[in-house]
Amino acid sequence: MPVVILAGFLGAGKTTLLNHLLAGTRGTRIGVVVNDFGSVNVDALSVAGQVDSTVSLENGCLCCAVDASGLDRMLSTLTDPAADLDLVVVEASGLAEPRSLVRLVLASEDPYLEYGGLVELVDAAEFPAMRERHPELAGQVAMADLVVLNKVDRAADGVAELVRELAGATPVLHAEFGRIDPELLFDRVDAAPDDGPRQLTFDDLRFEEPGAGDDGHGHGDCDHDRAGDHASHAHAVYDTVTVETGPLHPRRFAAFLETRPAGLYRMKGTVTVGAGGHRDAYEVHTVGAYVRAERVAPVGDPASRLVLIGVGVDAEGLRAEVEQCSTAVAGEAVEQDLLPLLRYVADPSRGAGDGVAGEAPAGAADITDNLDPDDPDPDDPDPDGPDPDDSDDADPDTADSGTADRAAAVDTVTAVDTVTAVDTGAGVGTGAGVDLAESEPAPTGCVAHPEAFDGLVAPDEVDPER
Numbered sequence: 001m002p003v004v005i006l007a008g009f010l011g012a013g014k015t016t017l018l019n020h021l022l023a024g025t026r027g028t029r030i031g032v033v034v035n036d037f038g039s040v041n042v043d044a045l046s047v048a049g050q051v052d053s054t055v056s057l058e059n060g061c062l063c064c065a066v067d068a069s070g071l072d073r074m075l076s077t078l079t080d081p082a083a084d085l086d087l088v089v090v091e092a093s094g095l096a097e098p099r100s101l102v103r104l105v106l107a108s109e110d111p112y113l114e115y116g117g118l119v120e121l122v123d124a125a126e127f128p129a130m131r132e133r134h135p136e137l138a139g140q141v142a143m144a145d146l147v148v149l150n151k152v153d154r155a156a157d158g159v160a161e162l163v164r165e166l167a168g169a170t171p172v173l174h175a176e177f178g179r180i181d182p183e184l185l186f187d188r189v190d191a192a193p194d195d196g197p198r199q200l201t202f203d204d205l206r207f208e209e210p211g212a213g214d215d216g217h218g219h220g221d222c223d224h225d226r227a228g229d230h231a232s233h234a235h236a237v238y239d240t241v242t243v244e245t246g247p248l249h250p251r252r253f254a255a256f257l258e259t260r261p262a263g264l265y266r267m268k269g270t271v272t273v274g275a276g277g278h279r280d281a282y283e284v285h286t287v288g289a290y291v292r293a294e295r296v297a298p299v300g301d302p303a304s305r306l307v308l309i310g311v312g313v314d315a316e317g318l319r320a321e322v323e324q325c326s327t328a329v330a331g332e333a334v335e336q337d338l339l340p341l342l343r344y345v346a347d348p349s350r351g352a353g354d355g356v357a358g359e360a361p362a363g364a365a366d367i368t369d370n371l372d373p374d375d376p377d378p379d380d381p382d383p384d385g386p387d388p389d390d391s392d393d394a395d396p397d398t399a400d401s402g403t404a405d406r407a408a409a410v411d412t413v414t415a416v417d418t419v420t421a422v423d424t425g426a427g428v429g430t431g432a433g434v435d436l437a438e439s440e441p442a443p444t445g446c447v448a449h450p451e452a453f454d455g456l457v458a459p460d461e462v463d464p465e466r
């Protein structure tokens with residue numbers, strides 16, 4: 001269950017965007033956590049659909065009122081397969097600290113939960129003035145997976161350039177009234193009448209007829225395109241590239257993952273990697289800076305199929321880069337070449353080739369290399385090995401103490417679905433600001449938002465007494 005965090009300063013348009021998503025789901029079922037600020041749950045009330053369950057947290061906003069297990073408890077009724085939802089969106093209060101929320105989601109032990117990205121809304125009218133008063137907003141833009149520059153109808157002079165610069169490699173979408181394409185955030189369910197609603201699977205992607213419903217530039221099945229309303233449709237501002245190729249050289253592919261171009265927001269698909277005569281298939285999923293790979297059953301032909309979605313990316317260049325990773329071009333790999341890829345595998349002991357199945361491969365422990373925002377470290381002679389310089393990941397100065405400037409908030413957990421009520425349960429949020437840096441080890445097995453781990457204790461610094 002992808003959990004998308006929707007953040008942005010007060011009034012940036014989070015609820016407006018959420019309502020747009022809810023209105024455009026066409027069968028996709030979304031659970032929503034609304035993190036209202038103030039004593040009246042305006043956002044919860046204004047979110048479209050039926051609001052059937054509410055939990056109030058009276059002692060602070062979501063990110064400082066719960067720890068990871070508290071968040072798990074809160075979300076578990078939404079992520080539980082029995083709830084039959086396809087996506088959870090956490091709308092952070094305008095005062096919430098997205099870094100803390102990202103940490104909580106990444107530290108989740110809920111087996112059904114997967115980080116779905118941090119979407120940061122920026123108010124194009126107010127941002128320059130807001131930033132003067134709240135310099136931390138710049139950091140929030142920098143750590144997002146997708147920046148939505150909203151209210152472009154009222155944009156202040158120079159704001160697009162300013163946000164573009166602050167966003168660095170993160171894609172920036174321009175929007176009015178939060179009208180972005182929902183498919184940027186989730187795979188729509190297939191509403192085929194003979195099949196019933198369900199989540200799009202990678203198999204759907206793999207076996208989709210090339211050209212079926214395609215508008216000629218990779219946008220695929222899309223009502224708006226068929227309606228000829230392309231110019232006003234958010235698809236017009238991003239590119240989708242589908243690459244089908246043979247088995248990939250794992251080291252070369254891992255290098256591609258590490259150097260993904262600015263603007264590439266999502267990537268999903270199944271790749272087969274060849275090493276030491278073995279063939280292993282992995283489902284790969286990236287959202288912004290986050291990468292996750294999971295070993296899956298072998299796939300047929302094509303051995304590797306990836307869908308890449310980005311803003312302002314060089315589509316043909318991307319295709320060529322992936323194709324360069326194929327063993328046909330890069331040559332056969334040896335088993336050692338798997339190691340750079342295994343850092344992205346959720347359970348590395350499952351990720352090794354048949355020859356070493358069941359063992360945690362050497363190098364799997366090096367996952368913390370990725371917690372350093374500056375990685376890959378050009379000075380590191382062995383980019384796949386432990387990097388002594390990575391101790392800066394544990395810099396206490398960068399840890400977020402969290403609560404200082406957050407006013408009391410009333411948080412509501414709301415299950416929104418046009419049909420089904422989901423009881424979100426009670427008893428959440430009695431903690432008074434748990435600092436994850438003190439209590440949670442860095443999650444391993446997935447790699448995301450290095451900044452989110454600032455202040456976490458590096459494995460070699462863990463005090464065994466604690």
Ligand SMILES: Nc1nc2c(ncn2[C@@H]2O[C@H](COP(=O)(O)OP(=O)(O)OP(=O)(O)O)[C@@H](O)[C@H]2O)c(=O)[nH]1
Pocket residue numbers: 008009010011012013014015016017037043093094150151152153154175176177178
């Ligand atoms: N002109 C203009 N107004 C917008 C746009 N998007 C949202 N608004 C308006 O901005 C106001 C705030 O929008 P909300 O969606 O409530 O913002 P929010 O981020 O949820 O606000 P908080 O919950 O207070 O943090 C509303 O009056 C919206 O109608 C836009 O693109 N252009």
